[in-house]
Amino acid sequence: METPTLSADDAALVARYLAHVRVEKRLAERTATLYGLDLDKLARFAAGAGVALAAVQGHHVRHWAARMHAAGRSGRGIALILSGWRGFYAWLGRQGLIAANPVQDVRAPRQPRPLPKALGVDEAVQLAEHADEPGDPWLDARDAAMVELLYGSGLRVGELIGLDxxxxxxxxxxxxxxxxxxxxxxxxxxxxxxxxxxxxGRQAAAALRHWLALRGEAQIRGGGDAAAAGDAAQALFIGRRGTRLTAQSVWQRLKRRSLQAGLATPVHPHMLRHSFASHVLQSSGDLRAVQELLGHAHIGTTQVYTRLDFQHLARAYDAAHPRARRGK
Structure with a gap:
């Protein structure tokens, strides 16, 4: 199939716009290059349809967005391309070259909401019961208590580090x-x-009691700031220097612990929250209770776990039912 040829006028328009974003808007060179690639795609679509860039209409743009989607481009990728096209036509409007922006009311196809990643029950228990070898008893007690709270109570990492x-x-x-x-x-x-x-839970309470018995070994330092020292003295989870743990520290410690425990995937705090919600829902079937436990304002936010629960049931069916395995 022959590649459509851009007209000299369209090529000049694109070149003028790219000079504008580089010089007047001072966009980074990489960003300007990506704009150029997206506008090249637009110009070739227009040339293939036999229409000049300044004559493109909304129905053209919708058709081209549908073509990109059919070719496998993600909704997010299409949205980024449309954003670049929208900026180009806004500039054409300011130049007095078009009366209306043809991309203004065009939206990318909706991207399916990805399912949250959750551990299996055995994996979650393996992570919770893992102990460093030879390890540091102080750090091990703290990290074990963090895992038990994240998985046993479904806390967000911000809620965890904010505990006193x-x-x-x-x-x-x-x-x-x-x-x-x-x-x-x-x-x-x-x-x-x-x-x-x-x-x-019982295991979380036991882990917390063990951690609190060792917690005082850290030296509380506020760096000369009385307020910082007071905050550190109250914080449930602290570092070796006695300061309240940050979310980044929790992420790093959890990743390290999960790899040491032999899990195939590095674990992050929200994965344990997802695991908590999924396992409670699998056992109870009570979506409203899971909503309350997670602190979701709307039940729709929690409903994603019903899809995760069905995925779990489908895997169990595929593994166990003789009729499900006919393709193997």
Missing amino acids: VAPSDGALRAGRGWIDLPAAEVQVQGKGGKRRAVPL
Whole structure:
């Protein structure tokens, strides 16, 4: 199939626009290069349809977006291309070369929402029960308690690092949560300032008691800042220097622990939250309860776990039912 040839006028328009984004908008060279590739695609579509760039209409753009989608381009990729085209036509409008932007009301195909990645029950237990060899008892106790809370209570990483040892005026003012061991609950400060109480399982409570018995070995340092020192003294999870752990530190420690435990995939905090939700739903079938435990404002956010649960059931069916294995 012969490649459509760009007219001299269209090539000149594209060149002028790229000079504009490079010089006047001061876009990075790589960004300008990507714009050029997207506009080259637009110009070739237009040439193939026998229409000048300035004469392109909305129906043309919708047709070309559909062609890209049929060719396997993702919805996100198409959206980025359309964004580049939209900027080009906005510039043409400011030059007085077109009356309306043909890309303005064109949207990319919706991308299917990816399923959250969750561990199997055996993998989650393997991670929770792993101990460093030879390891550091202080770090091992802390990391084990973090895993038990993330998987056993479904906390977000921000909720985890925001936990204090006990309630205090400072925690309430700062919008932080805390551990209530006697009541076997975690008082969580979630998104949007919403508080919720999450049950604390037996294994998580035991891991926390073990961690709290060792926690005081760290030297609390506030760097001369009384407020920082006070925050560190209250923080449930701290580093060796006594400062409250960051989300990045939790990610790094969890990745390290999962690889040491022999899991095939590095684990991140939200994967444990997904695992918590999936396993509770598989056992109970109570979507509303999972919504409350996760602190989701809308049930629609939680419904993704019904798809994950069905995927689990489908795998079990494929593995167990004789009629499901006919293609093997």
